[in-house]
Amino acid sequence: MSSITKLLSILDLFSQARPFLSVEDVAAELDCSAPTAYRYVRELVDAGLLVRFAGGDYGLGPRIIKLDYHLRMSDPLLAVGQPIMRELSEHAGFDVVMSRWYGYELVDTHRETHDAALDLRYGRGRPRPLFLGAAPKAILCTFPKAKLAVLFDQYPDEIAQGGLGATLDEFRASLLKIRRAGFYLSRDELENGISAIASPLFTDDSGEAVGALALIVPTQRLEFANLDRLVESIQEASARTSQRTRAVIESRGTGAVASSHAASRARRSA
The missing domain is CATH 3.30.450.40 (GAF domain)
Incomplete structure (x- = not known):
């Protein structure tokens, strides 16, 4: 699996039953090191695809909503x-x-x-x-x-x-x-x-x-x-x-x- 595929696969980890994830959760799911998981998560945050909450967990970001809007319009x-x-x-x-x-x-x-x-x-x-x-x-x-x-x-x-x-x-x-x-x-x-x-x-x-x-x-x-x-x-x-x-x-x-x-x-x- 390529790095970009692994990075984007993080988005698939979120669900109605699991709306928030920590870096440790991501590392465990992707079977990678914590620094690698943090780097992936940081890139998704920078892109607006994830957002960091006060407690340190991450959730889906505002870019998702914008992409959904563009999808519906196009x-x-x-x-x-x-x-x-x-x-x-x-x-x-x-x-x-x-x-x-x-x-x-x-x-x-x-x-x-x-x-x-x-x-x-x-x-x-x-x-x-x-x-x-x-x-x-x-x-x-x-x-x-x-x-x-x-x-x-x-x-x-x-x-x-x-x-x-x-x-x-x-x-x-x-x-x-x-x-x-x-x-x-x-x-x-x-x-x-x-x-x-x-x-x-x-x-x-x-x-x-x-x-x-x-x-x-x-x-x-x-x-x-x-x-x-x-x-x-x-x-x-x-x-x-x-x-x-x-x-x-x-x-x-x-x-x-x-x-x-x-x-x-x-x-x-x-």
Whole structure:
């Protein structure tokens, strides 16, 4: 592991259960000397990524908040999706959540709230289980076989506990059914009393989803809801978000190419 990787890995040591760390904690976790740990921590403090408290412990710094703001402002999927999610929430009468798949983590990036009394266990930035609930299954069903094989090698127990099969063939078969349906309905999978209907989100034409939109429905209300209408609504919102996001990304790429060509012409004329 390189020095920069070790340094940045310190940020992963913080959690809701462990919001503060000492230099000794960092040294123990990284299996390095106290002077090395102190040097790493000091560099993160200088960068604003950590802050030192009076007792000598360290916590996440203000730069994290600024980076989160820039991420929210620069993410085209989020920028495009927010008004569509708001419209869907108002029309359907339920909360709408956007989830994103990052490497081997799934996190919620935005929630449009219709029922303020609905207390969800997971929120923006808190990693969710990869194989439980509507959002991950709506995403996983679009992954290529090779990627699913890698996931199965790493998480066979979690996949089985998520009801997706005890073998790789069963895993693929379960996801193929979801893919053919174009959505996934979970009932009390992630939280008791909470159901969700999710549809995948795409940012290019690869066919591999990067996230999902989900309608969050209290399970007791699901039997009285028009399920077909809800499925149609979430699929339409996901498709519209995906299409508009691709257009934004493509326009950015076209603009960058045009700027590059203009710069080249300027250099030649000079």
